[in-house]
Amino acid sequence: MKFSAKPVKGTFDVLPEDMELRNWVRNVISNAYLSRGYTQIETPCIENLDLLTNSEGGENLSLLFKILKRGNKLDFNDLSENALCDLGLRFDLTLPLSRFYANNRNELPMPFKAFQTGYVWRAERPQKGRFRQFTQCDIDIIGDKTIYAEIDLMLTVPKALYDLGFRNFTIKINDRRLLKELVLAAGFTESQFDTVCISLDKTDKIGTSGVISDLQTKGFEDDTIRQLISSLEIDLENFDSPYARDLKKIMDVTAKYYSILFDPTLVRGMGYYTGPIFEVVSDEFKGSIAGGGRYDNLLSKFQNESVPAVGFAIGFERIVAILKERGFTIPKRDKRKIALIVLDETFTDKAIALSESLIAQENIAAIHYVNKKKLGKKIEALEKEGYEKIQIVDENTTEESFKSI
Template structure:
């Protein structure tokens, strides 16, 4: 039987050159986050299905990869989902972080400043830019209810993007509580809020008309929809409450370092957001390259005591795609040197030379080539990025 060599649809393989780029991006982000007092953690890829299903994950709950029960636990007399499945692959890193904190809070500082990078899974329809397995890169603060937690994130994440080479970007910010005010004042009921938000969140993809058409298809009255579309043109001065005043304070501080604007149409898809929400959009590339928000109630699933939390996520795969499309070269790369010996009597000399060159900060690889094919093999090394190739012999 002949098996297919292609990876599963919606997943991808990483070749050595791409892996080098991915590692450089991760290391660059890590250095910035660590320099501002954030500590790195790691959480499991698998979570209990009951927890995932009750996470307020918005439309992502329809995209869960669910895992069948194993062994004696798996019985087919009941074919319901709850009877067949008990685990699932994580669809983001925020819910696992919340569970992680609740499980380890006695050993963690307060507030807890953390970051993590790892694969997440969503049963997406595979297409360009949408994968079933992809890397997320999250930074969070747990235990600080003040607006200064958001401010800290908004001077940290843009710094990481700047170190990656992004300069022409803008932070967009809104608040779910202000957004709810706009939705309710348009005539919608409070129970309609999440449904309306799911549709408005698609505005950057389908446009105003697409939002109107989807809300009509959901059975909402045309006058309410028209009122909502007018409300979504509001600026921050429209509001006069503590939430708008906090955003004004935030914008005033962050604007001294990075461009930031209020955007009443900003929604963010996750239903667990409770306060400020934000995205970073590039002036050069369509779509957002980072996003996040406050999720104060998510930890309530694990304990009675309310614990505030806010997070920001860089679009890791988006950045990798941008770099590859633009032929990005990693700056200050170490020099790659190939040491080639043909006669076995020079193997010790080649190894000694490699150790000396490595100690000088170079990347060095030693090869034993056949004399008859040496030209072809050396050409291959040059194509692999070796800047210098040294034949190791008596000279």
């Protein structure tokens, strides 16, 4: 029996050239985060299923990858979900961060500024820019209830995007509390708010007419729907609330550095957001390339007290896809790349010693090959990989041969 060599649908293999680009993007983002005082952490890919399913993760809860119990724990006489599964793959990095903080808070500063980069999983319908396994790059601030936490995020994530070469992007911002005022004022009930938000969250994909149809399909009255759609054209100045004033302050500060606008239709899919929410949209991609918001109640799942928190995530895969479509070339590397080729195996030990000596120098990366056939093709391939000097090792080769590198 022959097996398919293709990766699972919705996942992907990463070729060396793509891996180099991904590492560069990851390093640029990490350096931008580090430059503003964020410290790096890591959380497990697997979480307890009861935590994931009680996370207010919106539609992502229907996209969970669940893991069967193992060994004696697995009882096929009971086919209910709780009997069969006890773990799941994380669908974002925010929920794991909240659990991480609750578990380690006595060893962490307050406020805690953290970033993490890693794979997350969602059982999506695969399409361009949307995978079942993909990387997120998150920054979060835990323990700061002021709008200056949002402002810090607003200046950090765009800085990372700017360092990656992005210029034509805009930050969209809203507040879940302002959105809730509009939804309730239109005639929807409190219990219907999350359902309405799920429809509104599709605005950028299906347009206003699509949202209206979606709400009609859910059985809502036409007059109520029309009232809501009409109210979403409101300007921020028309709100008379402290939330609106805070939002305006965030925008006034951020606008000095990056393009930002108020978007009353902005929802964000996660149900755990409690205040300001935001996305970054680019002219080069249909949809957002970064997003986040405040989630002050999420940590209360682990402790009695509520701890303020706000985060922002970059859509790593979308950034990489855009750069590839541009034909982007990674800036010249600090390390010089040298290849040593051995045609006569007598000189193999010499080549190894030379490569080890070269690698010991901070600015050089070296490899060696024993190669007797198709030398021209090998040299051509090495040049394509970025090797600047290709040296055939013989009796005359010494460290002096590389002094000019």
